[in-house]
Amino acid sequence: MPRRRLSERQVQRIRTIQERRRQHLADRAETALDTAREEIAEEAPPRSGRVVVRHGANLAVEDAGGHITHCLARRNIGHPVCGDQVVWQDTADGQGVVTAIQPRHSVLSRPDYGGHDKPLAANLTRLVVLIAPEPDPSGYLIDQYLAAAELIGVQALIVANKMDLLDASAAAAFRARFALYPAIGYPILWTSLRQPETLGALISALADQTSILVGQSGVGKSSLVQTLLPDLDIQIGRLSQATGLGRHTTSTATCYRLIGGGFLIDSPGVRSFRLGAIDRETLQRGFREFGPHLERCRFTDCRHDREPGCAIRAAVDAGEIAPERLANFHHLAAGLGPAWA
Numbered sequence: 001m002p003r004r005r006l007s008e009r010q011v012q013r014i015r016t017i018q019e020r021r022r023q024h025l026a027d028r029a030e031t032a033l034d035t036a037r038e039e040i041a042e043e044a045p046p047r048s049g050r051v052v053v054r055h056g057a058n059l060a061v062e063d064a065g066g067h068i069t070h071c072l073a074r075r076n077i078g079h080p081v082c083g084d085q086v087v088w089q090d091t092a093d094g095q096g097v098v099t100a101i102q103p104r105h106s107v108l109s110r111p112d113y114g115g116h117d118k119p120l121a122a123n124l125t126r127l128v129v130l131i132a133p134e135p136d137p138s139g140y141l142i143d144q145y146l147a148a149a150e151l152i153g154v155q156a157l158i159v160a161n162k163m164d165l166l167d168a169s170a171a172a173a174f175r176a177r178f179a180l181y182p183a184i185g186y187p188i189l190w191t192s193l194r195q196p197e198t199l200g201a202l203i204s205a206l207a208d209q210t211s212i213l214v215g216q217s218g219v220g221k222s223s224l225v226q227t228l229l230p231d232l233d234i235q236i237g238r239l240s241q242a243t244g245l246g247r248h249t250t251s252t253a254t255c256y257r258l259i260g261g262g263f264l265i266d267s268p269g270v271r272s273f274r275l276g277a278i279d280r281e282t283l284q285r286g287f288r289e290f291g292p293h294l295e296r297c298r299f300t301d302c303r304h305d306r307e308p309g310c311a312i313r314a315a316v317d318a319g320e321i322a323p324e325r326l327a328n329f330h331h332l333a334a335g336l337g338p339a340w341a
Contacts, residue, residue, distance in 0.1 A: 046089055049063045052082065066257070069242065086100065127145065127149040130159050134218070161224060162193075208262045209263075212266075232256065293320075
């Protein structure tokens with residue numbers, strides 16, 4: 001008998017139920033562990049650290065000296081994520097309890113299966129959008145990443161990887177295709193792992209930053225991470241030895257130290273990316289070149305489509321805004337809900 005194919009709504013419902021069950025199990029574990037350790041932790045002096053891995057109720061917290069401690073988080077403080085600066089206390093068993101999350105300067109989130117924003121990483125300063133000649137880059141996805149960077153207040157950088165796949169003529173055409181981004185303030189670095197000399201500018205751009213790489217599958221993200229982190233196996237080994245969490249670094253966000261200074265957050269969760277629940281005004285702020293023109297539209301609720309007196313469309317006609325950027329804005333807007341139909 002052929003298997004019945006599930007509808008998208010049924011698949012979504014199953015995913016939501018599974019996520020709810022996983023969260024319920026994690027909550028039970030956190031309750032039991034907090035109860036067992038909380039009184040002991042009260043006697044220890046508070047310390048500061050950075051969350052470098054979170055897996056369920058388990059956290060790996062690194063102090064300023066690079067020492068990693070396996071911690072749990074108190075239930076009443078919220079949900080720490082990779083990159084969070086936290087306050088924690090030692091416990092008698094050589095582990096720790098996170099008692100507070102320091103204010104976040106930025107947080108990158110994406111909707112979970114239930115449509116709620118789920119933080120992926122905190123305190124980023126740079127978002128690196130990775131593209132390559134193959135697979136063919138999606139301008140829509142690039143603009144989605146750039147809009148997210150604008151809205152969370154971090155610097156965005158585009159890195160074109162695998163440029164060795166192109167001959168001189170094709171490379172020139174590829175560069176011209178994306179020339180619109182440097183024109184509005186997003187630099188592009190042209191790199192190839194087979195040409196190490198092309199990586200110098202990227203390494204310099206990541207120094208002393210807390211960065212995350214994002215991009216569609218197949219652009220060489222894993223290989224680039226391994227190149228930027230030549231001691232990756234050593235760092236994973238330290239995590240595993242200190243906390244037992246090292247084996248989970250392929251399935252959860254992990255914050256690694258860059259040899260040249262700074263941190264690189266590697267997360268498989270940002271390959272499939274969607275903006276969360278935002279409104280029209282918020283989305284507009286994600287397109288930086290729209291800013292000087294927004295107040296000039298005749299109507300305050302202008303959708304920048306067919307309305308008379310639209311300053312955004314006038315800027316497109318004048319060559320001040322790339323038409324593909326406006327098209328991608330409309331594409332993103334269409335996914336925000338029926339009010340955009």
